[in-house]
Amino acid sequence: MTRTAGTLTRYAALGCLGYVLAGLGAILPELRAERDLPRGEAALYPSGFALGLVVVGLVGPRLVRRLGAAALPVCLAALAGGCALLAFGGGRVDSGAGAVLLGLGGAGLVQIVPAELRAAHADGGTVAIGEANAVSSAASVLAPLVIGFVLGQGLGWRAGFLVPPVAVAVVLLVVLVPGRAPAVVPPDGDAGAGRAPRAFRTLWVDLVLAVAVEFCVLFWAADFLHTGKGLPSGGAAVASTGFVLGMAVGRALVARAIRLAGDDLRLLCSATALATVGFAVFWAVPAAFAAVGGLFVTGLGVALLYPVTLGQALAAWPERPVRAAARCALASGVAVGAGPPLLGSLADLSGMRAAFLLAPTLLLVLLARCVLRLASRNQARRSEPA
Known part of the structure; x- marks a missing residue:
């Protein structure tokens, strides 16, 4: 696969989003303490991202066609502006608006980047999306490392949450001047597009489950380590890095894992089982060190779920790449908008330890769906004439 300057630029844009989303999870305990919020209400900040995903999922294809080459710069500007408004908004309305603006920009990146990578690479973009x-x-x-460090230095969470992604976004905006980095997504020609194929709809549900697990752990691991394992807030933010570190390692190896497995469905079954085992260690073992190790294994398994399922979903509707990407963004919006707030509300009612069992429950549902599909496919192959 040839990695052009455009490919690397899109990698960096998605990197900004990854930093912001992990940063939201790391600062939730600080936001709750600073603004005296229950967990259910604190989870509404990440839900701004979910709202953006839903909006983009519904109207994204039309927006992409209208913005053209300006789509990626506009999304980056919205991401950076939303971060600033969330950090410095004078009240709940201002900061909530910042979360929504951040969500719109981030959701646009979720739609645009995979679709552009898929269109730009002959292999269908699975490797590029994974990278x-x-x-x-x-x-x-x-x-979480940067935020934990600045908290330990008494600098406040804003310095760690805001400065790095905004600085990178500004650099990318200088590079991504409209006309210098033309969009590579082909027109859908789908003003009156029909219903999505059945395979796409099946994978859409799998995508909801996978993303819900990812964001439940991403947003609430630091809180669980703080309240359930007794770590201080700065230490809990740093320790929660175990999950995203596992995610980074898993996604760096996604191309090799796909080649070794030789089959996306078997890979999904294995990855889901690995994530479930890792979560059991994270949740059940009292020692913080062992719990962080389980969190790392959880991230290692969860890392493969989104890119593999997303690649399968986009491939299942090749005639409508932009619409397919928008519908996948909608799946992510449903997952992020439902999963973390539900877990936070359950934690307010029954405690974080019991509420966190939502994550392995979703993993087991996903595993059952993948195993049933694998068994059905194997049965169909055995019934084929020799």
């Missing part, structure tokens, strides 16, 4: 998510995961490793 882009690996960059995003690597950036997300930095977020």
Whole structure:
């Protein structure tokens, strides 16, 4: 696969988003303390991202066609502006608006980057999408480390949450002047597009489950380590890096894992089982060190779920690449908008330890769906005439 300057630029754009999303999880305990919020309400900040995903999922194809080459710069500007408004908004309305603006920009990147990578690479973009998510995961490793460091230095969470992604976004905006980095997504020609194929709809549900697990752990791991394992807030933010570090390692190896497995469906079954085992260690073992190790294994398994399922979903509707990417963004919006807030509300009612069992429940549902599909496919192959 040839990695052009445009490919690397899109990797960096997704890296900004990865940093911001991991940063949101790391600062949730600080936001709750600073603004005296229950967990259910604090989870509404990440839900701004979910709202953006839903909006983009519904109207994204039309926006992409209208913005053309300006789509990626506009999304980056919205991401950076939303971060600033969330950090410095004077009240809940201002900061909530910042979360929504951040979500719109981030959701646009979720739609545009995979579709452009898929269109730009002859292999269908699965490897490029996996590498882009690996960059995003690597950036997300930095977020809790940087935020934990600045908290330890008494500098406040804003310095760690805001400065790095905004600085990178500004650099990319200088590079991504409209006309210098033309969009590579082909026209859908889908003003009256019909219903999505059945295979796409099946994978859409899998995508909801995979993303819900990822963001439940991403947003609430630091809180669980703080309240459930007794770590201080700065230490919990740093320890939560175990998950995003596992994600980064897993996504860096996604191309090799696909080649070794030789089959996306078997790979999904194995990755889901690995994530479930890792979560069991994270949740059940009292020692913080062992829990972080389980969190790393969880991230290692979860890392493969989104890029592999996304690649399958986009391939299942090749005639409508922009619409397919928008519908996948909608799946992510449903997952992020439902999963983390539900977990936060359950934690307010029954405690974080019991509420966190939502994540392995979703993993087991996803595993059952993948195993049933694998068994059905194997049965169909055995019934074929020799």
